[in-house]
Amino acid sequence: MCADTPDYKDTLHLPQTEFPMRAGLPKREPGWLERWEEIGVYDRLREKEGRAPFVLHDGPPYANGHLHIGHALNKVLKDMVVRSQQMMGKDARYIPGWDCHGLPIEWKIEEQYRKKGLDKDRVPVIDFRQECRRFAEGWIDVQRDEFKRLGVTGKWEKPYLTMDFHAERVIAEEFMKFLMNGTLYQGSKPVMWSPVEKTALAEAEVEYHDHESHTIWVKFPVVAANIMQNSQPMKALEGPEWEEHKAGAREQAAELEDAQVVIWTTTPWTIPQNRAVCFGPGISYGLYEVTGTPEECWATAGDRYLLADALAEEVLGKARLDDDMWRRVRDVSADELKRLVAAHPLRGVEGAEGEWDFDVPLLPGDHVTDDAGTGFVHTAPSHGDDDYKIGREYGLPMTYNVMEDGSYRENLPLFGGKRILKPNGKEGDANKAVIDALVQAGALIARGKLKHSYPHSWRSKAPLIYRNTPQWFAAIDREVGDGKDQYGKTIRERALTSIDELVTWTPRTGRNRLYSMIENRPDWVLSRQRAWGVPLTCFVKKGAKPDEPDFLLRDPAVNARIVEAFEAEGADCWYADGAKERFLGGDHDAEQYEQVFDILDVWFDSGSTHAFVLRDREDGSEDGLADLYLEGTDQHRGWFHSSMLQACGTVGRAPYRGVLTHGFTLDAKGNKMSKSLGNTVAPEDVTKQYGADILRLWVAQSDYTADLRIGDEILKGVADSYRRLRNTLRFILGNLAHFREDERVEASEMPELERWVLHRLAELDRTVREGYAAYDFQGVFQAVFTFATVDLSSVYFDIRKDALYCDEDSLRRRAALTVLDLLFHRLTTWLAPVLVFTMEEVWLERFPGEASSVHLVDIPETPAAWLDPALAAKWERVRKVRRVVTAALEVQRRDKVIGASLEAAPVVHVEEAETLEALKGVAFEDICITSGITLTADPSPQEAFRLPEVPGVGVVFERAEGEKCQRCWKILPDVGRHAHPGTCGRCAAALTEMEVPA
Incomplete structure (x- = not known):
């Protein structure tokens, strides 16, 4: 440029915006939260009339600690559902809630008491409950602020709490419906029991960890000729049948004289409660005789054992017997086994005072397999579910030897006061005592240790036991006497029918999981032996x-x-x-x-929330049904499950129309998060470093139906995606500073390039709406992100920069500004459910009114007339050829032949006539951002640049001829021939129109 050539920079329509490149989210987000609270966004949305309601019922988190990343995932997903439904025209309500009762809080207060040297049992129960209430209240306030910091909208000033008086009233009222409809009963059966916490646990409160257990192989001697008079009679074999059974047993015992049934167990402490031995009717059994023994062996030559054939070699090996030390004598049929009666292995032990001087029957059981063990299962009806079922079927007696703290009753011979577990959850002395007694009685052939998956309490992390204790149950197969039989007459029938006929499952696999659980579950244990909760x-x-x-x-x-x-x-x-x-x-x-x-299982509390939230609140649900329950996949055995059972028992059907489940959060390597491993990611740390919108974007970019990984590198990748999107929005804002409503161009009058963008908007509008309706946030975000960063930033914006900056009052500039306005309204509303803070920032940059908010508007309707498949197909051809041209010019730029694409005027060889015609119908040099371009149907020369994925197109590089326009930088032959020095014809005309002196 000559020294006297004017600087035309001020004549360009360059972007003007105060929207910063750097978001500064951690510092700025709290200000937007305060603003939303001041203008009452949530309540103002409720004032919109004529909208169909959409109710997402909040599964209540537990009020006892800071949020973890799983909480953040869950609440952000819920928020994206609520906001997207609202912006698609619904009245989307969200009432946050908290689960306040139960053992975790009670446990915390007990810990405080122990530190102070106080005895909980000496504190008045109401005083203790008040301390629990205050503890929960404190954490609710903490968690509420932490949830709000994530940008989660809702009725935060009026949440629901299971410890509110009205809630406690309704929970009790719902329980009494079970009382009145005949499904409540008291029974004595084994339940999962925590000796450390001294209470029964629901399945949802159980987690499985590796645990090392004792293993013992125990001999039950077959009773020979004389059946003892105190043998336990079986209900199924009373009177003459029992006498016939005893006669048959004597006959079989004579044939199997001195044989011993061998069982294997990992719970030696249950042996004192044994009342039968079960065998599998379809299993092959044999009689095995010991012919020789090594030193230090509990087996004796001449011993004869009854064993499953598939397991005999393994069992005898555990007894330290080599293959030449035993022989198989003969087959033993199931018919023979069912006639046998054995003696309890502790019969006659010194000091037992006759406690175990009784016989135990051999009974068929379908639960017995020959996969492991011996093929015979020791059966203690008070300490196992299968054992209990067998006991019920055959009338076996229940025992009450184990107390609430996991100790044997004091007056139990040999073992009185011995503990299965110590108060700290470590193994007590019960197993050792039982094993020692069995050794003394000569009842063992082997012992060992086994590491296996074992149930633990999810609170104390201590092992659990099955313990027989009187509890209150809801019968799920008893007809409910309330007449609400549309979905079935029993709770189970109603639940299974609801699952298939009432509920939509996202993903679909959730249906199968809950269905199988409810199909096979036992009666619901409602009672807990604790203090903090709603009493029965x-x-x-x-x-x-x-x-x-x-x-x-x-x-x-x-x-x-x-x-x-x-x-x-x-x-x-x-x-x-x-x-x-x-x-x-x-x-x-x-x-x-x-x-x-007793207090109610806390899952009954949370399962009843539909009644005091959906039914009773003005902002609840008109029909008492939630449109959606959304929780982690573990809630198939938790809240989804208990809510289903509770509602089926009281209102006759499920309390929800839809269920969405998400996976668990893992560290970046795919490992489960653990404080001990130091691999946890706290939501608070993420918001402090990156901002809540980055955390929300991590959720939106992830497939929540599977487990989600999170870590520093993953978050850095999310932040990079955010920056790219932010740049797109900044470009739109900067150019819209020049937009005037009176310059708006109708779609039908726009150039093809703009109409192609409108077509893409119409396509995306359908994708967004369908995606949000299906809760496919990943699909929505990926579609919008790709459109924003590829179709817009890399194509449309790149092409139209020249017209936006350099044209004055051209149709294409006014059309481009109109399209940018349309893009603004759609991108901000499409993304507002995800990037709640950033889209508010973008919105306020353009509409800064006191009560303005993107969260008060809906996604705008997009005309179907914008769809133009034929035009889209044409521009797909154009873009393919453009890719070849830009790739060819990139090679020249890399080799430093040119510095910018405007220095080029390539020759483009196109074989396909239809494609060539399409290219000639557009300003292809503008599309490729070159100063000139030549299109030809001539065959491509050998030196032409090609892309394998775009056949039939070749590009030959040529330099642009002419001078460089000092305003638009295009190299054109006419530069310098106009009134304004150093300009091309287009720029000279624009300057004249702007009345810039020549």
Whole structure:
């Protein structure tokens, strides 16, 4: 440029915006949160009339600690659902809630007591419950702020809490529906029990970890000629049948004289509770004789063992017997086995005081396999589910040897006071004591250790046991006497029918998981032996047995007094002095009844939330059904499950129309997060370093149906995607500074390039709406992100920069500005459910009013007329050829032949006539950002540049001829021939139009 050539920079329409390149999210996001609260965004949305409701019912997190990354994943997903549904025209309501009762909080208060040297049992129960309440209240405030910091919208000032008085009233009321409809019963059966926490646990409160157990192989001697008189009779074989059985047993025992049934168990402490041995009717069994023994062996030559053939060699090997030290004598049929009676292995042990001087029957059991063990299963009905079922079928007696702390009852011979587990969760002395007694009795042939997956409490992390104890149950196969039979007559029937006929599952596999769980589950254990929760509000008649009609008091008037008191005073009133007399009133003699003080399983609490949130709140659901429950996949055995059972027992069907499940969060290497491993990622740390929008974007970019990985490198990648998207938005904002509404161009008048962008917008609008409706946030974001960074930034913006900056009042410039305005409204609303802070920032940059917010508007309707498949097909051809040209010019730039593409005027050889015609119908030099271009159907010369994926196109590089325009930088032959020095014809005309002096 000559020294006297004017500087035309100020004549360009360059982007103007204060929207910063660097987001500064950690510092700026809290300000937007305050702003939303000040203008009342959530409540203002509720004022929009005529909208169909959409209710996502919040599965309540537990109020006992800071949030972890799994909480963040869950709440962000919920927020994206609510915001997207709202912006698609729904009245999308979100009432956050908290689970407040239960053992974790009670455990924390007990820990505080132990540190202070206090005994919980000496503290008045109401005082203890009040401390639990205060503890929960404190953490609710903490978690509420942490959730809000993630940009989660909702009715935060009025959440639901399971410990609110109304909630406690409804939970009790829902329980009493089970009482009144006949599904509540008291039974004595083995349940998963925590000796450390001294309470029964639900399956959802159990997790599995590796555990080393004792293993023992125990001999049960077959009783020979004389069956002892105190052999336990079986219900199925009473009277003459029992006598026939004993006669058959004597006959078989004579043939199998001195044989011993060998069992294998990993729970030696259950042997004192043994009442039978089970065999598999379809398993092949044999009689095996020991012919010789090595030193230090518990087996003796002449011993004869009954074993499954598939396991005999392994068992005898465990007994240290080589292959030449035993022989198989003969087959033993299932018919023979079912006639046998064995002696308890502790019979006659010194000091046993006759406790185990009884016989145990051999019984068929379908649960017995020959995959491991011996083919015979030691059966203790009080300590196992299969054992209990066998016991029920054959009338085996239950035992009550194990106390709530996992110790044997004090008066149990040999083992009184011995503990299965110590208070700290470590192994006690019970297993060793039982093993020593069996050794003394000569009842073992082998012992060992086994590391295997074993149930543990998810709170104390201590091992669990199965323990028989009186508990309260909801019968899921008993007909519910409420007449709400549309989905079935029993809770199980209603649940299974609801799963298939009422509920939509995302992903579909969630259906199969919950269906199989409910199809096979036992009755629901409702009771817990703790203090902090909603009590089982019922009374039992003293002296009555659980199966007697008057055992449970079923009186609507009593129930009404209870719910009235709970509504006014909360559940604490159940524990107040005189509560029994108060609730029974003058209708019943208080001396004739006992008040139940067990508390409800907390899963019943959270399972009842549909009643006091969806049904009772004004902002709940019109029909009491949620449109969506959204939780982690572990909630198939948790909240999804308990809510289903609870609602099927009270309203006759599921409480939800849709269920969405997400995976777990893992570290960057795919490992489970653990504080001990130091690989946890705290949401607070992410928001401090990157901002909540980056965390939200991580969620949106991930496939939440699988487990999600997170770590520094992953977050850096997310932040890079964010920056690219931010640049796209900044370009739009900068150029819209020049947009005037009176310059808007109708779609039909726009150039083809703009109409192609409108076509893409129409396609994307459908993708976004369908994706949000299907909760496919990854699909939505990837589609929008690719469009923004490829179709727009790399193609459309790149092409139209020249017109936007250099044209004055051309149609293409006004059309481009119009398209940028249309893009602005769609990109901000499409992305607002994900990037809640950034889209607000973008919106306010353009519409800075006091009450302005992108979250108060809907996704704009996109005209279907914008769809133009024929035009899109044409521009697909154009873009393919453009790729070849830009790749060819990149080679020249890399080799430093040119510095910019405007220095080129390539020759493009195109074989296909239809493609060549398409290229001639557009300003292809502008599309390729060159100063000139020559299109020809001539065959490509050998030196032409080609791309294998675009056949039939070759590019020959040629330099542009002419001078460089000092305003637009194109190299054209006419530069310098116009009134304005150093300009091309287009720029000279623009300067004249702008009245810039020549």
